[in-house]
Amino acid sequence: MSLPYLKEAIANGDNEKLIRYVRLHFGDGNEEMGKKEIDKSWIEALKLLLDLPETDREFILETMDKKDDSTLAxxxxxxxxxxxxxxGEWKHDGNL
Incomplete structure (x- = not known):
């Protein structure tokens, strides 16, 4: 999937093409594996919040308020x- 393909999907509001790209990218060409990769991230974040720990909300809100959208992405x-x-199920090199 090329950059023009993705930009066209954005212009057309075709979110299905965009999420398919993300799933294929995270799944190394396997859409179902990509879905599992996305789910793992959400599950790990949720596990940490179940006990309602104190967090630095001020840092989070300040970061979201002061940083540009590209940096936040x-x-x-x-x-x-x-x-x-x-x-514990790491399969990527982690480089962006």
């Missing part, structure tokens, strides 16, 4: 890989 992907790695 990179942060999102880095956090995704962090939580997948934490799951």
């Amino acid at each position: 990179h942060l999102y992907f880095h956090l995704h890989f962090y939580f997948v790695k934490r799951s």
Whole structure:
């Protein structure tokens, strides 16, 4: 899938093409494996919040308020890989 293909999907509001790209990318060409990779990240983050620990919400809100959208998008992907790695089922090199 090329960059023009993805930009066209955005222009057309075709989110299915975008999520398919993400699943294929995270799954190394296997869409079902990519879905599992995405799910692992959410599960690991949720596990950490179940006991309602104190968190630095001020840092989170300040970061979201002060950083540009592109930086936040990179942060999102880095956090995704962090939580997948934490799951113990790491298959990526973690480089963005």
